[in-house]
Amino acid sequence: MTDLQTELQNSALAGLVDKERYISQDEYLPKLLFNTAEDHVKTHLDEELMTCQHFTFAVAFITEAVLTMLKPKLADLALKGVTGRILTSNYLGFNKPKVFKELFKIPNLEVRILKQSDSFHAKGYIFDKGDYQSMIIGSSNLTETALIRNYEWNLRITSYENAALTAQVINEVQQQWQRAEVLTPDWIANYEADYQTIVVNRQKNEPAAIVAEESAHYSTITPNHMQKEALKSLNFLRHEGHQKALIVSATGTGKTYLGAFDVQRVNPKKFLFIVHREQILMKAKASFHQVLGGDWSEYGILSGNENQRDARYLFATIQTLSKERTLTQFDPAEFDYIMIDEAHKSGASSYHRVIDYFKPQFLLGMTATPERTDDFNIYELFDYNLAYEIRLQDALEEDMLAPFHYIGVTDYELDGEISEEKTPLQNLVSSERMDYVEQQLNYYGYAGDQVHGLIFCSRKDEAKEVAQIMTAKGYPSVALTGEDSVDYREQVIRDFEAGKYQYIVTVDIFNEGIDIPCINQVVMLRNTQSSIIFIQQLGRGLRKFPRKDFVTVIDFIGNYKNNYLIPIALTGDHSRNKNSLRSKLSTDQIIGMSTINFTEVAKQRVYDSINNSNLTELKQLRDDYQDLKKRLGRVPLLFDFTTHGSIDGSVLIAKYDNYYQFLLKMKEDVHLTIDEDQVLRMLSKELLNGMRVHELLLLKLLLEKDGGLSVDDFKRALEQVHARTDQKTLDSMLLILGLSFFKTTDQDKYGREAYVVLLNNQYQLNSKIKAAYQANSFFKLLVDDVLATGLFKADDYDQTVPLTIGKKYTRKDACRLLGWEKDQSSTIYGYKTAYGTCPLFITYAKSQDIDDGIKYEDEFLNSQTMRMFTRHPRKIDSAEVQTMVQGNASGELKMPLFVKKSDDEGIDFYYLGLVDIDQKSLRQESMVVKDGKIDPVVTMNLILEKPVQYSLYLNLTKD
Structure with a gap:
């Protein structure tokens, strides 16, 4: 039996027999899929498409909107040579003729249709993964409501290529496929003619119905x-x-x-x-x-x-x-x-x-x-x-606006060059680029029978040229700029609404105050300079309108330094936290019935912009600070930023050490003593993240109780917030608050004197800190603010364990939370054994610029197994290797695994859980290091206690 067959067998046994006895990887485990606020059937469909070699959908009903959502994925698959097929029907006339027209546009898709008389009502999705197949079968048709909102039940299963279930499903699909008609332009024309007859009959009584409906709505x-x-x-x-x-x-x-x-x-x-x-x-x-x-x-x-x-x-x-x-x-x-x-x-x-x-x-x-x-x-x-x-995201969740489907596509490369901020006009309106623009507009389409498009350009001369070119291509278009009179603009809008023009091309108007509800396609042919303006322009198409089911937003993304503003605008994430923005790109976002989709190349351009941009320039931070100050009518605190969805406080602390120093940069008239500044620096840099609640809670209680608290009382307080009370954690907490954990350089920054000591089973607060807290109301305000913000953030972590799976940590965080007596983060070169633990830190995609001597080829073999390289030169019998192997085998050495995708993601790593070394996998190998030298190295397979969540696994491993 192959390893894959073993995995599939374990998955079947875990899913159908005993989930405790059999350990299964997430990508193989049978699973019930349904739509919730945190998870959607569409997300799983996307994941399966990303990893398949071929796909077959057998679905009765399809909508335009869901095709718009899927087209970026299908375009990426086409570039990889991956094809698929869809078996559908004209059952009940649900599928509109335009749905078949949109299907016919997709080049890597073969479509066949069963006749209405067949009463075809299947809902199945089959993905060929090479050696095995995965299937989603249940109640979800290929409609946006079924994949995003409706309460649907779908079973996701995997099976080997010669499994009985696989053979049965594939055989049944093949039989129906042979009976079905091939989708052709002639078939569409015939269907459209028949469909139109149905529509005409339906419309005979429609005017009266519309009047009655409007009258009822009116009253x-x-x-x-x-x-x-x-x-x-x-x-x-x-x-x-x-x-x-x-x-x-x-x-x-x-x-x-x-x-x-x-x-x-x-x-x-x-x-x-x-x-x-x-x-x-x-x-x-x-x-x-x-x-x-x-x-x-x-x-x-x-x-x-x-x-x-x-x-x-x-x-x-x-x-x-x-x-x-x-x-x-x-x-x-x-x-x-x-x-x-x-x-x-x-x-x-x-x-x-x-x-x-x-x-x-x-x-x-x-x-x-x-x-x-x-x-x-x-x-x-x-x-x-x-x-x-x-706000926009709230309104979309509440179905107050027409849903939009944002498509981020890469801009055209002309002679190997992509559009940038200073691209000459002749390149922006070149025939090659405009042909490409036309292709994308046609491919991604629009809702309804006629396009009502709004194109935003970067310059007035570009807008005029684009309008002329689009008109020449057969899409009547007109340019409007600030140079045009109000009367002329209004006449153009009336003509546009009447269908005289298909596109209005503009640059510096239509950001606000213009109401054209019929707009069903918004095209961004310009660099995003402001998240506010982006939302204003997007908003032009979001008003509801009869027969407008959704708005298609097509954004042509070049090599613009401001691309990072796109996820800020679309998701409302103003934290200026790069990790947060990157996470928004890891999977396509869903807001209400709206979706945010990127082609892979376009997504990488946004990702690169996030990595390469300084999101914390003083001017940007000052603008955000002043906005919140205006809103509150007072000096904001860290907690205000947190609760108002503005800057992430940790971003400010990373740059300025504490909030007092930031306020000085904001020219506020505030003052702390050197000692007070040092205390605030320690609390902010080490505790604000809320990763462990213990230090925060103890300080809060000590300040409230005049500086003293018994160990037993503190343990009871910890139990109330569901936090662990083991001695190792309490000892570690005291090392932090006593400052002995930190390096000498950090101790100098934090004041060197212990903040809290343990005397006679009582925690005692440093008398100087207590006195300053009581005497200086501003110091008290800032200390309370840090503690409140940290405790608020602590809710994001599982306080019953040292580390929360799926959260990000630095090497220093790991040293503290694992209970190390000293911060040894600077000497953890990939891994280090100390205090009964050996944390492993792996950067998955190594930079091409790093030295060959540290370019280890660590890789996931699957979502539960990581193949790891030791340092060189190491042999199996090396003391370092044997300490790891024997300690792990005896259970005396815990080995937590931390992984990040690349160095672009900063110094934070995802914690994936504890691992065991597969003793049978130990291999002594060799690797080429500096100057062609060959050194011995040991490889081993690390088995995670729990498989990595599939979406995170895909994000870490995909190229």
Whole structure:
């Protein structure tokens, strides 16, 4: 029996007989797949596609959206020569003709169709892995709801090539495949003709149905879940006596309706709605009337063309209202309720004149983008009363927007060169590049029957050239820039909505304030300069619209230094933590029903940008700091950054040692003594990460209890937070708080005196620290902040064990958490035996630049086995090797394994668990080292107690 057969047998026995007795690797284990907030059937489908040599899908129903999600993967497979086939049907007419057109576009895919009379309703996915097959069979069709949201049951199984189940499934598929018709343009044309007949019959009664539906919607419109929460918050603020509030709500999430719902609740005698563009007035007025009802005569417009100032509900442009002759016609107390749309523009003098003049009972500002590049503080204007916030990711989760499918593709390489920041215009609009752009737009497509595309370019001359080229190619297009008049823009938009143009090409407009709900394709032909602008441009396509099931976003990614902004914008991760951003790229992200997908080359470009960029430049950190300070109305603390989803505090500490030093860089008027600075430095650099709760909790309790705490009381406190209480951990904790664990250079930075000592079974806090904590309120504030943030982070770790599988640690972290008496991280060259442990640190993809003498070929043989090389020169009978082998065999030496993909990922390694040495695998081999010298080296297989999670395994091992 081969090793693979043994693995498959163990997997079958573990899955179907006894999971405790038989150990199975994750990629072979039978598994029930269903959709949860953390896991999706689509993720497993992606993983199987990434590792297959051929695939067959047998599914009855397919949607355009799911094909859009899968196309980047299929394009990557095509480059590798991997092909597949899909067996589907026209059963019940579910699959639209456009679905078959999209299937026909995929070059490495063969499609056949069973007739409706066959009542084909299968849902199976088969992946050929060479020596074995994996299958997903269950209830999920190839639809976005089935793969992402619906509660579906699917069984994932693996079997050997001559297994009975494999033979049965493949034989059944083959029989149906032979009976099915081949997908051809003629077949599609015939199906489309038949399908159109069905649609025409259905549409005979459709107009009346639409009228009835719209009438019902008109009379019964109600707040959604998030709007209800916002309304509660606004009501609470008014109850507390506040007269101002701010709502932050992503584009397309119904800010105007939300405002109308609140006005309905307050029922003011007179209401004023202020906008910055006249074009918005009529839509806002209609939306309010839809909610509030009543006679149209109660609704009025105040603009350059109309003056209905006596209306109960008045909708005014700021340009007209702010004029002195207009403003003074009103009594300052005339309006009970004033609402400002796009409130981030309120820093302008025109808005200040209006706001300073009126004295309403309540003032509400609404904006999608509170972050500003100027010094205006929108939060201060509204008394720091942020009533509610609906960000893009929240809105997508709540199904408030049209879902999008982001596709990051590599830009065209012209003569071996990819687009960069300073690429000449002639290269950007070359026939080769524009042919490539056309191919990608056609391949990834759009929802619905006609494209309504918005293309963003980097320069005005490029936009005009692109529009001309696209028009010449048969896609009527028009360029719009800031040079065009408002009247011309509006006419173009009307023509675009009517179908005269398929694409609007722009550069410096359409970031905000433009509402074109029919947009179903957004194309980024430019470098991402700002995550805010990226989201604004993406948001142009996210408004819901009849027959628009989703929006396709195609981003052409060149060698841009700012590519790292893409995952920041799409995921809302503003931590500036490279590890966090890289993790967002390891698997395709799913937000609600939206997906983020990259081709492999494009993903690598973003990955390289993250690695090569300085995400913590002082200007960037200052901007983030000022944004949060404006929001809070005070100096932010580390805990504020953590809870507001801003900078990761550990990023600040890595650069500035403690938050006090960062505040000095921010020019804050703060002061600590040298001793206080040293204490804060130690707490921040060593404990803030929350990897072990013990030190944090003890310090917190000692500060609360005036400096003394018994060991028994502390153990009870640890038990309450489900943390271990073994003596080794308590001793290690004391080594840390006593500073003896640290090197002399670190002790000098931390003050050299023990922070905590153990006397007479009592933990005692250093008297100087206690006195400073009690005497200096600012020092107390910063110490409490570090402890609170560390304890908050500690929830991410399993405190019942020293190390949490799947988390990242440095060599120094491992020394501390494994209970070593001294920090020996600088002398761990791959591995080191000390204190009954031998941590192993492996960089999986070695840099080509490193010395041959340390370029060991460590590799995963499977998700539970790592083949490791010892240092050279070593033989099997070397003392170092025998210490490892014999100690591990006797159980006296614990060997935790840490792995990182490459040196690009910094100094952190994933902890994968404890390993045992496979004694039978020991081999003495040789390797070429410096100057061609050949040295002996020992290889051994390390068997993990638990297999590596499959998604992490793929991330670590894939090229």
